[in-house]
Amino acid sequence: MGGKYTKDILNQLEELILDNERLTAENKLLKEENRNLWQIIKQLNDSIDERISNAVKEACTPLYERIAYLESENERKDAEITRLKAQINKDSSNSSKPPGMDGFKKVFNSREKSNKKTGGQKGHKGTTLRVPPDLGDLVQKGKAEWYVVDSTNGAKQYISEWEVDLGIKIVYTEYRYPLGTMPKIFYGNNLKTLCVMLFNIGLISEKRLSNFFIELTDGLITVSGASISKFNKEASSKVDTNSIKQDLLNGDVMHVDETYLRCSQLLGYDNVSKTAKGRSFDAVIRTHSNATATFYTINPHKDDRGIEKDGIIPSFCGILSHDHDKKYYKYGSLHATCGAHLSRELKGLHELCGIVWADKFRKFYIGMNDYKKQTEACEPDKLLYFERIYDELLCEGDMVLKDMKNGSYVFEQLRPVLTRLRKYKKSYMLFIRDYKAPFTNNQAERDLRHCKTKQKISGCFRSWNGLICYTTIRSFISTAHKRKQNLFQAIKGLFKTNQTCTARQ
Numbered sequence: 001m002g003g004k005y006t007k008d009i010l011n012q013l014e015e016l017i018l019d020n021e022r023l024t025a026e027n028k029l030l031k032e033e034n035r036n037l038w039q040i041i042k043q044l045n046d047s048i049d050e051r052i053s054n055a056v057k058e059a060c061t062p063l064y065e066r067i068a069y070l071e072s073e074n075e076r077k078d079a080e081i082t083r084l085k086a087q088i089n090k091d092s093s094n095s096s097k098p099p100g101m102d103g104f105k106k107v108f109n110s111r112e113k114s115n116k117k118t119g120g121q122k123g124h125k126g127t128t129l130r131v132p133p134d135l136g137d138l139v140q141k142g143k144a145e146w147y148v149v150d151s152t153n154g155a156k157q158y159i160s161e162w163e164v165d166l167g168i169k170i171v172y173t174e175y176r177y178p179l180g181t182m183p184k185i186f187y188g189n190n191l192k193t194l195c196v197m198l199f200n201i202g203l204i205s206e207k208r209l210s211n212f213f214i215e216l217t218d219g220l221i222t223v224s225g226a227s228i229s230k231f232n233k234e235a236s237s238k239v240d241t242n243s244i245k246q247d248l249l250n251g252d253v254m255h256v257d258e259t260y261l262r263c264s265q266l267l268g269y270d271n272v273s274k275t276a277k278g279r280s281f282d283a284v285i286r287t288h289s290n291a292t293a294t295f296y297t298i299n300p301h302k303d304d305r306g307i308e309k310d311g312i313i314p315s316f317c318g319i320l321s322h323d324h325d326k327k328y329y330k331y332g333s334l335h336a337t338c339g340a341h342l343s344r345e346l347k348g349l350h351e352l353c354g355i356v357w358a359d360k361f362r363k364f365y366i367g368m369n370d371y372k373k374q375t376e377a378c379e380p381d382k383l384l385y386f387e388r389i390y391d392e393l394l395c396e397g398d399m400v401l402k403d404m405k406n407g408s409y410v411f412e413q414l415r416p417v418l419t420r421l422r423k424y425k426k427s428y429m430l431f432i433r434d435y436k437a438p439f440t441n442n443q444a445e446r447d448l449r450h451c452k453t454k455q456k457i458s459g460c461f462r463s464w465n466g467l468i469c470y471t472t473i474r475s476f477i478s479t480a481h482k483r484k485q486n487l488f489q490a491i492k493g494l495f496k497t498n499q500t501c502t503a504r505q
Contacts, residue, residue: 004502019072083409084350131162159396187223189495192231197318200473203457229466236472244479245312247293253336253437255321256313256328257444258286258302261451263467264459266299269309273464280460283467287447288312294447294478298464298473319434321441326419329427334434337427338441339365345417347432353410357400358417361393369439378432382476386432447478476505 086161120126126416140328145167152158173188198204213221248254265275266281282303288295288310299306304327307313313320313331320332322490323341343366349358368386370377377384397418404411421428430437452476461467480490 003271005043009167009462025072025394035228040323079409082353082387086409086413087478089352107399123174127165131164137234168216170217187227187231189492191221191223191490193492196473197229197234197488199232201475201487203454205458213393232469232473235476235491235494236469239476240296240473241472241475244293244475245288246289247479248290248295249316250314251293251318253290253291253319253321253449254316254332255289255438255441255444257323257441257448258284258325259448259452261285261298261467263464264460264462265464266300266463269305277338283461283464283466285451286310287444287477289444291443292479292482294482295475296447296451297301303327304330305464310467319430319437321438321444323325323441324424325429329424334430334437336430336437336439336441337424339369339428339431339444340440342428344419349413349417349441353402353413355414357393357397358414361397361421364393365428366380370433372432372439383433387429390425390429394418397421444449448475 030055046170101270128331132138135144135146139146166390171188171190177183189400195209196210198209199206209228210225213223261284262280262282264276266276266283281300284299284306286297286298286299286306293443295312297306297310297312299309302501307327313328316331317333319336320328321332321336321338322328323338329335343362346358346362349355350362371382393413401414401418403409431439451471454470461470476494477487477491
């Protein structure tokens with residue numbers, strides 16, 4: 001029995017071993033199959049992911065391109081908005097635009113605030129209406145009249161009240177000659193002088209000036225427009241322009257500036273005259289100025305040929321003050337570039353483009369001028385300090401420029417300013433190195449202001465000769481005014497002599 005059970009157990013054990021080996025082999029095959037299935041699944045997943053990614057990418061590519069386009073367009077439009085806002089907000093206080101181009105825009109006073117109180121300053125000599133102490137002598141010389149209205153019944157003590165008025169009277173002077181002389185009637189020098197003054201200083205047109213004398217004299221004097229024009233030509237022909245030129249050439253500093261005046265005629269450099277049809281020409285009026293003299297010239301264009309034709313700037317050897325007009329750098333020994341123009345340009349960069357560096361440099365530059373106003377000469381150590389700060393600020397400006405996008409509007413506004421400040425440093429710093437050099441070119445701009453006012457009122461000049469006549473008389477009047485002469489007597493002196501006259505020193 002025991003052997004039979006043992007044999008059965010061995011048979012069963014053998015079957016179990018065989019089953020185990022079979023199951024192990026099957027398990028091994030299943031594992032291999034499972035690994036293959038996982039690889040297939042992984043490949044399927046990778047394929048699915050790739051297909052999904054490609055599909056998404058293919059579907060989103062137009063969207064990405066659209067986003068990139070919109071971002072680029074948005075950046076371009078932001079730059080254009082910045083440019084347009086800067087253009088719109090430009091005025092005479094933050095750019096080189098003249099005040100006449102401000103239009104109806106309200107421009108606030110750009111003058112730097114001071115600590116002074118408003119109104120007349122301490123020590124200011126006031127003026128009031130008063131009776132001259134030498135009234136009796138003036139009456140004897142025929143320069144004044146003195147009437148007394150006595151309401152005191154002859155009292156010896158009284159209080160005087162004075163009325164100052166102007167009397168208009170017509171004077172007829174008869175000149176008697178032997179028989180045989182051709183008689184004539186002509187206007188006197190006082191009337192001629194008054195016509196020239198009112199026409200060139202008061203800017204009254206010939207027609208209105210003629211009506212003025214008719215109303216003033218109750219029709220006894222009727223000065224025609226042709227006569228007024230003749231008086232101006234006579235006065236301009238007597239002006240000694242060479243004396244004014246010599247005064248300018250002998251000075252240490254000469255201010256120059258130029259602007260356009262409209263004229264119906266234009267005389268070219270070849271002396272060929274053109275007459276406008278429909279629209280007027282733009283003639284160039286250039287002023288040459290210093291503290292005691294003014295001389296205007298007229299040319300058809302703003303170029304070197306006009307400067308050479310005028311013959312003043314090429315012969316000048318002193319300090320030439322101008323508004324950074326590059327053609328002027330060819331002449332003169334030293335150049336004082338206008339600091340007011342630079343200050344306005346830096347102010348525009350700060351206000352219109354948001355460049356903080358520009359305001360920093362502007363304050364430093366104006367601070368140098370404030371120091372100059374308080375001293376008689378710049379000390380060497382102080383000058384070296386100013387030079388060093390100037391260079392450091394330029395380097396700082398270069399770093400600001402480097403952070404900007406190349407080609408953007410703000411970049412293109414700042415870059416030329418930095419280039420100019422570096423290249424023309426000597427001219428921009430001359431006012432602090434040599435105290436004879438002015439900080440601004442306002443002298444020339446003030447001398448041109450009357451010419452622009454004349455154009456604003458009259459519209460344009462009708463003839464080239466009329467324009468030359470006006471500039472010659474204005475040269476004489478401005479020079480006489482700077483030398484504190486009585487303008488009426490100075491102009492009257494032009495009619496008193498057959499020789500040419502100039503404003504006396």
